[in-house]
Amino acid sequence: MTALTRLLLSTPFRLALIYMGAFILAAGVTVGFIAWRANELLTTSVVETLRAEVVGLREQYQAGGPARLSAIIAERAADPGSSLYLLIDSAGQRAAGNLRQVPPELMDGEQRGVFTYVPQSGPTQGKPRVAVGVQIDVPGGLTLVVGRDIEDLRRFAWTMGRLGLWSVIILSALGIGGGLLVSRSVLRRIESVNETTRSIMSGDLSRRIPLNGSGDELDRLAESLNAMLARIEELMRALREVSDNIAHDLKTPLNRLRNRAEAALRSSAGPAVYRDGLMKTIEEADELIKTFNSLLLIARLEGGAVAESMERLNPASIIADVAELYEPVADEAGLTLSVSAEPGLALTANRELVSQAVANLVDNAIKYSPNGRLHGANGAEVAAPVSIVLKRVDGAIEIAVGDRGPGVAPQDRQRALQRFVRLEKSRSRPGSGLGLSLVAAVARLHGGSIRLEDNGPGLRAVLNLPIGGPNPALAAAGHGREH
């Protein structure tokens, strides 16, 4: 398909063409009707005038007889102008007037109408002209023809007609030209969208549709498409990251599981050892399943898959419930769990996920708190506190979970939020290393964030969640600009 046929087939051009056609049709019908009506009126009015004149002439005849009529006609016929006269006597001879003979068009029927004649004098002598006339019989065997030359009027009408035709032609040309121009500019912009799409389909996910900055509907469409592309790219990246992580980090425990099963099988110590080996294998498999579930959940959260299940809820009740769940555990570990919540806050969020995030933070805080008692200022022992604080900060709520444990060095804080990162070398405490990255994923899903701070001493993890919930459009646009 050539560029021209593409242009001619384009929607804006076809629309312009249809519009032009309708316009010309309407204009033609209107002008035609006006012309027809004008012609009718003109002819009628000329005929009326002629009739009046005939009445006058008849009166002259009644008053003065044929001689007077003949004289008057001769006189009037001599005047230059558009009036035409012919008086035929009873012998059929021309008695007076400026017409050579009775026009054949008036001989039959109604004896009036349009006829052509050839003037015998004047500037247009010898050329046939158009006139309107009536033929009447005057008593005494006379025949009278009275007419009006309408050649000039006719010519004027013709000129007007041609003018109209030309303006329609010029208008059409302008319309088609304009249509072509508009279509070409629209087509060019759509072509740039097509081109971008093709290059994205062929694998270059980083391409974006160029904007012309006018903010018109095509620009807005391109903007939405770009935001969508940014989201798709983000999802693809997340997916790749997850599969990389799964490949990398699940192989180790899988291998451990395999080794354990193999060792049990090789041993010849009997059913007790087999049984023990199988139990451990199941335990290992359960741990793997947990890790796998967490990974899938994080991936789904980063894909924004549960964004639709948000509801309006009270954050104070969330932390109260989680605190209530963990209070006995903290108590058993010799810790006090303190909750302080600003009253009257509301939050748009997924209850289950925010609960899980807070639970993970509290779980970590309890896990990393020093066992038993701390030494107070006066040497007396005090319970090590784990604190949960809920407060409002601008348009967001912050849930801060603090402990008195070893804390995290400033340079390690960012890394601690990544998947599978466990800062302690020994890996002696249970956990998959996914707890904090799950919290981070929950925060991102809600348009919020997680940060680690010094609790002086200890660690304070602060979960920041916007009160109104996430705004997917803004979030996606923000991502688009990052890449």
Add this chain to the structure above:
Amino acid sequence: MRVLVIEDDRETAHFLQRSLRESGHNADVAGDGETGLAMARDGGYEVLIVDRMLPLRDGLSIVQTLRAEGTRTPVLILSALGEVDDRVKGLRAGGDDYLTKPYQYTELLVRIEALARRPAPEQQETRYAVGDLVLDRLSHKVVRAGEPIVLQPREFRLLEYLMKHAGQVVTRTMLLENVWDYHFDPQTNVIDVHISRLRSKIDKSFAKPLLHTVRGAGYMIRDGSD
């Protein structure tokens, strides 16, 4: 108990069938959605175990069709999809419980036994009694051997759930789902600690313990004499 397992993975289906028979139940297997629906319609089963992704007809559609036809047989939906929304969809379709793959067999067994014995809503009792322990759901009072026991609201709900399923094993996950309405794994053994607190209130000063730990499965409240 007659159980129908609608599951397309042959190995899983046979593992379930064998395990259920070992547990004293009678299990049939359907390998695809259409067969499963036909068998569920006229098989007189007490519990259906329905996998979500099946050939010919998916699990949710089976449950919806059965419910639309007025079949009230309890359904446990099994799924590899375990996120919040999937669970909600499964329960909304008419499933009575939802278990995510991979699962422990004991967890599944305990859940289908609970489903089969679940009373209809209108038959729910206002008062539970196990041995000399009595829980009044209307006045929120707990009494053992005539002595009132003061429980925190959550401890009350925990005991209420255990007593509702008296004589049945209740898993930690079931407690977390039904007492706390959480569907995630809290990593630490939080439930065990709650149970031990509850136990100290209802069992400690009495000769006969009622709240028992079932190794590898969960907990059960029952009168020790049965």
